[in-house]
Structures are given as structure tokens and as C-alpha cells.
Amino acid sequence: MDKRDYYEVLGVPRTAGEDEIKKAYRQLALKFHPDRNPGNAEAENKFKEATEAYEVLKDPQKRSRYDQFGHAGFNQGGGYGPGGFGFGGFDLGDALRAFMRDFGGFGFEDVFGGRGGRADNRGQDLQIKITLTLEEIAAGVTKKLRVKRLATCKECSGYGSAPGSSKKTCPQCKGAGQVRRITQSLFGQMVSVTTCHNCGGTGSIITAPCPACRGEGRTREETTISVNIPAGVAAGNYIPIEGKGDSGRQGGPAGDLIVIIDEEEHDLFTRQENHIICQVPVSFVTAALGGTIEIPVLGGTERLEIPPSTQTGKVFRLAGKGIPYLRRRGRGDQLVQIHVWTPKKLSDDDKKLLRKLGESESFAPPKASKSFFDKLRETLGV
Numbered sequence: 001m002d003k004r005d006y007y008e009v010l011g012v013p014r015t016a017g018e019d020e021i022k023k024a025y026r027q028l029a030l031k032f033h034p035d036r037n038p039g040n041a042e043a044e045n046k047f048k049e050a051t052e053a054y055e056v057l058k059d060p061q062k063r064s065r066y067d068q069f070g071h072a073g074f075n076q077g078g079g080y081g082p083g084g085f086g087f088g089g090f091d092l093g094d095a096l097r098a099f100m101r102d103f104g105g106f107g108f109e110d111v112f113g114g115r116g117g118r119a120d121n122r123g124q125d126l127q128i129k130i131t132l133t134l135e136e137i138a139a140g141v142t143k144k145l146r147v148k149r150l151a152t153c154k155e156c157s158g159y160g161s162a163p164g165s166s167k168k169t170c171p172q173c174k175g176a177g178q179v180r181r182i183t184q185s186l187f188g189q190m191v192s193v194t195t196c197h198n199c200g201g202t203g204s205i206i207t208a209p210c211p212a213c214r215g216e217g218r219t220r221e222e223t224t225i226s227v228n229i230p231a232g233v234a235a236g237n238y239i240p241i242e243g244k245g246d247s248g249r250q251g252g253p254a255g256d257l258i259v260i261i262d263e264e265e266h267d268l269f270t271r272q273e274n275h276i277i278c279q280v281p282v283s284f285v286t287a288a289l290g291g292t293i294e295i296p297v298l299g300g301t302e303r304l305e306i307p308p309s310t311q312t313g314k315v316f317r318l319a320g321k322g323i324p325y326l327r328r329r330g331r332g333d334q335l336v337q338i339h340v341w342t343p344k345k346l347s348d349d350d351k352k353l354l355r356k357l358g359e360s361e362s363f364a365p366p367k368a369s370k371s372f373f374d375k376l377r378e379t380l381g382v
């Protein structure tokens with residue numbers, strides 16, 4: 001198979017400068033890298049081809065030889081220079097090593113984004129659960145939390161080195177923090193990128209560890225962290241507090257503290273989304289004649305007018321007396337369900353009066369009535 005022209009492979013003009021060549025190669029290498037295209041032979045070939053082209057064009061001597069003689073300039077004699085390779089045997093392993101040597105680990109952070117690559121020493125996220133009352137949820141609250149976390153060591157500022165000593169670049173990974181392993185398997189060459197065990201992914205080796213943290217760069221502490229909880233949260237909501245999880249090893253980025261909301265059961269109210277529901281006992285007399293009753297609301301009491309002939313199960317809606325909405329204006333409602341109270345202790349006089357009332361036709365209940373739950377459902381619109 002005829003080899004393609006190296007400039008054509010990289011898609012650059014013959015006059016391209018070093019930077020242009022490097023940029024073109026990097027783009028191709030990231031696009032066709034085997035880590036991103038597992039099992040894709042075409043991508044693998046493109047990766048090899050681009051790397052081979054780059055190995056020649058990045059080097060002024062090799063480039064001028066190529067410009068003069070083309071591929072023929074390299075076909076004889078195999079290898080060239082220290083660390084070089086013969087093109088007869090330019091295989092995937094060579095290409096991957098070449099890519100690693102030129103671009104180290106950093107190329108992969110761009111590809112895989114964010115926390116991959118060198119951030120292996122990022123601290124752990126911590127979770128903490130807090131239980132709030134409905135009143136706190138309705139008003140919003142600032143809570144002080146006691147948190148046990150690994151904090152940046154004050155002695156060494158997180159570097160892990162004893163004062164006055166310095167670090168050296170990890171010889172195993174040359175500072176990349178990760179190593180690329182190429183193994184032969186039944187399916188051909190397998191490439192894996194793993195954290196460098198020699199340096200734990202930091203890329204450097206401590207020569208004299210800090211005595212306070214034994215080189216970890218972090219120490220245990222118990223600290224108080226203040227968290228503002230907006231009104232309207234619900235059980236299961238969580239608030240991430242960036243950088244308040246464990247500090248990373250040897251100066252690595254800190255994890256987050258995740259505050260998970262739970263809700264305490266309320267004596268009087270049941271929450272349904274942003275509405276609150278309560279049941280209020282009303283005397284038979286007030287229910288029959290109508291009147292003003294005192295009802296509990298979040299953070300206080302209010303007076304509610306009920307009409308004559310109010311039945312048990314009747315629900316009154318107090319608009320805007322529920323829980324505020326988290327991400328928009330306004331609040332839910334409070335639903336007050338009336339429960340007509342049947343007296344438990346009656347005097348002889350009371351009984352006499354009631355028996356007399358019982359003789360009135362008005363006191364005879366109707367044959368059937370819509371059930372309590374149907375009415376509640378109707379009112380709630382569910």
C-alpha cells in the first residue's frame with residue numbers, strides 16, 4: 001500500500017510552521033486515539049498514520065530529509081536517533097508512546113473533561129444529612145454544621161513536603177501522573193491508562209515528608225460550616241458546597257460537601273408538595289351554627305370563619321399559607337379540614353338537652369353522604 005504524503009495526512013500546507021503542524025496533529029490524534037475509538041481499526045490506522053507523519057514533520061532535520069527524498073528517505077535502515085523507531089515496524093505501541101511523550105497526560109483531560117486525568121488526587125465528596133422542621137423549610141434557614149473532613153495541612157500548605165525540602169518529578173510517569181500500559185490480548189493490543197502508583201497520580205515524589213501529615217498534605221479536622229438553606233426545599237433535595245469536602249492529596253483539588261435535606265414530621269401539618277394540610281376539631285355547636293375558629297398556621301395561629309352547617313371533612317383553603325416555591329414566587333396553600341368533635345364526657349343535663357334536640361327532624365342524618373376522602377380529593381384536585 002502506498003504511503004500517503006505526510007502533509008496530506010496532517011492536512012497542512014508544505015509551508016506550515018511548527019505550531020500549525022503540532023495543532024493539526026493534536027487534533028487528529030485526539031480524534032482517532034484508540035482510547036476514544038475502542039475496537040475501531042480504521043481510527044487506529046489514522047492515529048498511527050498521523051503520529052508517524054508528526055514524528056517526521058516536527059523534527060527540522062527529518063522534515064528536510066522527507067522534503068528532499070519523500071518516504072524513500074526513511075525506508076532504508078530502520079531506526080533513527082535516540083528513542084526513534086524504524087518505520088518498517090511503526091506500530092500502535094510506538095504511536096501511543098510517541099503521543100504520550102509529546103503530549104503527556106494533558107491531552108486527555110481535554111478529551112474526557114473535568115475530573116479525569118491528573119485530578120486523581122482530588123479529595124472525596126462528603127455527604128451530610130440535615131433534618132429541618134416545616135417552619136424552617138417555610139422560612140429558609142442558616143444552619144451551622146459540624147463536619148469532619150480532611151483539611152489542607154497547615155504545616156506544609158498541602159504540598160506534603162517537610163519545610164525546606166522539595167519534590168522531584170516522578171521518574172515512573174515523568175510527571176504525567178498516569179501511565180499507559182500496552183498489553184497483548186486475544187483481541188490484539190489493549191491500551192489502558194492508569195494512575196501512576198509510584199506517585200499516586202500527583203506526578204511528583206516527596207523527598208522528605210511533612211511530619212504533620214506524613215506527606216499526605218492534609219489532616220483530619222472538625223470544623224463548622226455554615227449553610228444557607230433557601231425556603232421551599234424538600235426531603236431529598238441537596239445543596240453542594242464546592243470545595244468543602246475532603247482536601248485532595250498533596251494539594252489536589254478538594255471535593256464538595258453535599259448537604260442532603262430531610263424533613264422532620266410535624267405534629268399538626270402534613271406536607272403535600274407545597275401545600276400543607278391540617279385537621280381542626282370544631283365543636284358540634286360551631287359546626288351547626290357557624291362561627292370563628294382558631295387554626296394553626298406555620299409560625300402562628302389565624303382565625304377562620306366557618307359557615308353554618310359545616311360538615312366533618314369539609315376543607316377550607318387558605319391561599320398562600322403553605323410552603324414557598326423554591327424556584328419561583330409564591331407559596332402553596334394551607335388546607336384546613338374540619339373534624340366535628342363529638343363530646344366524650346356529658347353531664348346528665350347535657351344528655352337531657354341532647355335527647356331533646358334529637359327529637360327534632362333536623363337532626364336526622366341523610367341516608368348516604370359522599371365519602372370523606374372523595375371530598376378531600378375533590379378539594380385538592382387530585
Ligand SMILES: [Zn+2]
Nearest residue numbers: 170173196199
Ligand atoms: Zn508517577
Ligand SMILES: [Zn+2]
Nearest residue numbers: 153156210213
Ligand atoms: Zn503537611
